[in-house]
Amino acid sequence: MMATPATGLxxxxxxxxxxxxxxxxxxxxxxxGIGGLMLVLGPEAALIKSGVVVIDTLTRYELGTLPLxxxxxxxxxxxxxxxxxxxxxxxxxxxRKGGLAYATVAGCAGFGAINGSSLATTAxxxxxxxxxxxxxxxxxTLATGTIAAGGTLGQMIPPSAALIVxxxxxxxxxxxxxxxxxxxxxxxxxxYALVVFILVRIRPELAPAxxxxxxxxxxxALGRIWEILLLVILVIGxxxxxxxxxxxxxAIGASGALLIAAIRRKLTLQTLYNAFHETLxxxxxxFLIIIGALIFSVFVGVTGLADSAxxxxxxxxxxxxGTLMLVALMLLLLGSVLDGLxxxxxxxxxxLPVVQSTGLGAIWFGIFITRxxxxxxxxxxxxxNLYVMQRVAxxxxxxxxxxxxxxxxxxxxxxxxxxxxFPGFVLWLPHMLxx
Amino acid sequence: MKxxxxxxxxxxxxxxxxxxDLLAVIGRHVGLPLAGSIELMQxxxxxxxATGILIATMDSSHARVRILVDRFxxxxxxxxxxxxxxxxxxxxxxLLIGSAWIAIxxxxxxxxxxxxxxxxxxxxxxxxxxxxATILVLALRIFRSRSR
Numbered sequence: 125m126m127a128t129p130a131t132g133l134x135x136x137x138x139x140x141x142x143x144x145x146x147x148x149x150x151x152x153x154x155x156x157g158i159g160g161l162m163l164v165l166g167p168e169a170a171l172i173k174s175g176v177v178v179i180d181t182l183t184r185y186e187l188g189t190l191p192l193x194x195x196x197x198x199x200x201x202x203x204x205x206x207x208x209x210x211x212x213x214x215x216x217x218x219x220r221k222g223g224l225a226y227a228t229v230a231g232c233a234g235f236g237a238i239n240g241s242s243l244a245t246t247a248x249x250x251x252x253x254x255x256x257x258x259x260x261x262x263x264x265t266l267a268t269g270t271i272a273a274g275g276t277l278g279q280m281i282p283p284s285a286a287l288i289v290x291x292x293x294x295x296x297x298x299x300x301x302x303x304x305x306x307x308x309x310x311x312x313x314x315x316y317a318l319v320v321f322i323l324v325r326i327r328p329e330l331a332p333a334x335x336x337x338x339x340x341x342x343x344x345a346l347g348r349i350w351e352i353l354l355l356v357i358l359v360i361g362x363x364x365x366x367x368x369x370x371x372x373x374x375a376i377g378a379s380g381a382l383l384i385a386a387i388r389r390k391l392t393l394q395t396l397y398n399a400f401h402e403t404l405x406x407x408x409x410x411f412l413i414i415i416g417a418l419i420f421s422v423f424v425g426v427t428g429l430a431d432s433a434x435x436x437x438x439x440x441x442x443x444x445x446g447t448l449m450l451v452a453l454m455l456l457l458l459g460s461v462l463d464g465l466x467x468x469x470x471x472x473x474x475x476l477p478v479v480q481s482t483g484l485g486a487i488w489f490g491i492f493i494t495r496x497x498x499x500x501x502x503x504x505x506x507x508x509n510l511y512v513m514q515r516v517a518x519x520x521x522x523x524x525x526x527x528x529x530x531x532x533x534x535x536x537x538x539x540x541x542x543x544x545x546f547p548g549f550v551l552w553l554p555h556m557l558x559x
Numbered sequence: 560m561k562x563x564x565x566x567x568x569x570x571x572x573x574x575x576x577x578x579x580d581l582l583a584v585i586g587r588h589v590g591l592p593l594a595g596s597i598e599l600m601q602x603x604x605x606x607x608x609a610t611g612i613l614i615a616t617m618d619s620s621h622a623r624v625r626i627l628v629d630r631f632x633x634x635x636x637x638x639x640x641x642x643x644x645x646x647x648x649x650x651x652x653x654l655l656i657g658s659a660w661i662a663i664x665x666x667x668x669x670x671x672x673x674x675x676x677x678x679x680x681x682x683x684x685x686x687x688x689x690x691x692a693t694i695l696v697l698a699l700r701i702f703r704s705r706s707r
Contacts, residue, residue: 175657408611
């Protein structure tokens, strides 16, 4: 069979159908890739190529970054770091109007820096922040909306599992991706804080002011997170300044988490076993997806589909902004039916060359696609964070959670537009620190 | 029991990887570089990664798009789960065939890493054994769900 862009398109149609019928993402990506390569190159070449990809992937030094950061996050789960982060932020600013909502955003950003998952950030911060907000008379829409939106920060603020996966698929520097994510991650948190500020200004009854915690309590709360913050600064700062590689940073993070857990007398054999279990389960799931995605991208490369898509978009003559808007629209639409990783792995082999043709590179695209993935976490029909939030706030209907997240979703779209109009927002920091 | 063993094996590989990279960083900064640390890390990634795939399959925690499946009737949902297991089995079988093919071809060559002489053929063997075990887990699950 001839390797043509049409073959690639058929492959993508089959892939979408199998994904929607509930096939596992990694298996479906890989199966379509191997099937396509069998048709185009023959069975022997396809099987050998897939065998090569398995061992090449499992022996990639950079891949060590992922399980070690996951291990660090699991150890921090075991010492209730999310509760400590939220508690410290709540003690500092919780007495202001909307203070607990700001504290939730700060807690999500802080917890996002030790854990690279949106869903985990939403669930863990939600379990702590939601009862506290409701107890203080916060509206259910504001409470659930802030947590569901804030949870997405876990995906953007480094270390981020999505960025590690993207770095491996796009064969680009994970360290530079982490550095590039710092400004978008922080500004995203600021945007959320701004949304809370505006909402509380317009409707003060949404979030009443509380009692100011005395400084003794504030210092005590800060005392419970200082070593975690120090570790986070060392890990992210070390990568950004080029002192350590992402994999080394992950090892330092995991060692630091082990030490902190030991000092707090929470490092038992059972804790360690649970951390191993959760880490291996998640990393195994992601490794299989990476293997499948790499085989699929070989197939897409062989068919020339990416080149044709690039030529087609160039022929439209939309210019850089128009092209990027089109790409964003496509990602947002696909993000309505595909979960984040599937979206990234399906579209990267095709859309990355299109974006590169506009003069922007893999680093910018990595941040951009992660941002669109985050938006997919809070908009229906998928909106996984909304469902996670509903499991935490069982008394609130999903419709009200969605209503609560709408203002944050609007700020997300504005933030995405800023990334498109001002790519320097993403590229400035890695450029400055790379000098 | 087997699951517990897999978790401890993968977990010790994680701990070893943590220690290796930590020592490598410290060594580099104090002028005592740890030779071959990357090769050791690669070995640990093979062990933790391969056991991770096995554990994720045992726990049925591989990611799926559930937008349609969750709306199916229970009977259809069970069929979709079986179908998903079958697709995964075929994929892993293809991976195992390809990977075993290469391992057999290279077995006589005593493939080793450059600095420490880490025997890659044993690591390939370990990865393939984990793939085979994962296929077995899926086959048993499909068989049991059909006989129910």
